[in-house]
Amino acid sequence: MNIETAGAQTINANPTMPPLFLADHQALDFINSLVSPKEYTLEFLTDDAAVLRWLEKAGFPTEGGAAAVAENPPNELVTQARALREAFRIAVAARKKGDIADISALNTLLARSNAYSVLYWSDPERVPERVSRRYVTAPADLLVPVAEAMANLLTTETFTLIRKCENPGCSLWFFDRTKSHKRRWCSMALCGNRMKVAAFRSRQQKQLEQAEASD
Numbered sequence: 001m002n003i004e005t006a007g008a009q010t011i012n013a014n015p016t017m018p019p020l021f022l023a024d025h026q027a028l029d030f031i032n033s034l035v036s037p038k039e040y041t042l043e044f045l046t047d048d049a050a051v052l053r054w055l056e057k058a059g060f061p062t063e064g065g066a067a068a069v070a071e072n073p074p075n076e077l078v079t080q081a082r083a084l085r086e087a088f089r090i091a092v093a094a095r096k097k098g099d100i101a102d103i104s105a106l107n108t109l110l111a112r113s114n115a116y117s118v119l120y121w122s123d124p125e126r127v128p129e130r131v132s133r134r135y136v137t138a139p140a141d142l143l144v145p146v147a148e149a150m151a152n153l154l155t156t157e158t159f160t161l162i163r164k165c166e167n168p169g170c171s172l173w174f175f176d177r178t179k180s181h182k183r184r185w186c187s188m189a190l191c192g193n194r195m196k197v198a199a200f201r202s203r204q205q206k207q208l209e210q211a212e213a214s215d
C-alpha cells in the first residue's frame with residue numbers, strides 16, 4: 001500500500017509548523033516529512049519553498065536553490081522530492097525485510113553528483129581553506145545530497161538499529177543511536193508516553209478481569 005493514500009485525508013502542514021527531526025539520521029528524517037498516523041496524513045513537503053526550508057533545517061546545502069526553483073516550472077522540486085521519498089521509504093522497508101527494491105530514482109540523482117571544491121587563500125600564515133560546494137542548475141540538484149545520505153544509509157549502516165516506531169499507528173522511522181540500543185519510539189512525547197499509558201491501562205483491565213473471575 002502506498003503511504004500517500006494510506007491516511008484518510010492528507011493535511012498540509014502549516015508553514016510555521018516545524019518539521020520533525022527526531023530520526024537521528026537525515027535520510028530517515030526525510031521519510032518522516034510525511035507523517036501518517038491512522039486517522040490522517042500530515043505533509044511537510046507542501047510546495048517548493050517548504051522543501052527548501054526542510055533541506056536547510058536538515059543541514060543540506062541550499063545555495064542557489066531559490067534561483068533554480070524560480071527558473072523552473074513550479075512544483076518541480078516538491079514533485080521530485082516526494083517521488084524520491086516514497087522510493088526510499090520502499091527501499092528501507094525492503095532492506096529491513098531482507099528484500100530488494102527498485103532504487104532507480106536514487107541512482108538517477110546519484111548520477112548528477114555535482115560536488116566541487118573551492119579554495120580560499122587570504123592569509124600567508126595559514127594553509128588555504130578548502131570548502132565543498134555543489135552546482136545547482138536544476139531543482140533535482142538540490143536532492144543529490146539527500147540521495148547520497150540515503151545511499152549511505154542503505155549501504156553502510158547497521159539495519160537492526162534502523163526501526164519504525166513501535167506504535168502500530170505511527171509511520172515514523174528512526175536510527176537507534178542509544179547506548180543500550182533499546183529505543184522503541186519516534187519520541188516519548190509523540191508515542192512513548194501514549195503507548196505506555198495504553199499498556200498500563202490494558203494491564204489494569206486484565207487484573208480487574210482476573211480479580212472478577214476469581215470472585
Ligand SMILES: [Zn+2]
Pocket residue numbers: 165166167170171172185186187190191192
Ligand atoms: Zn511514533
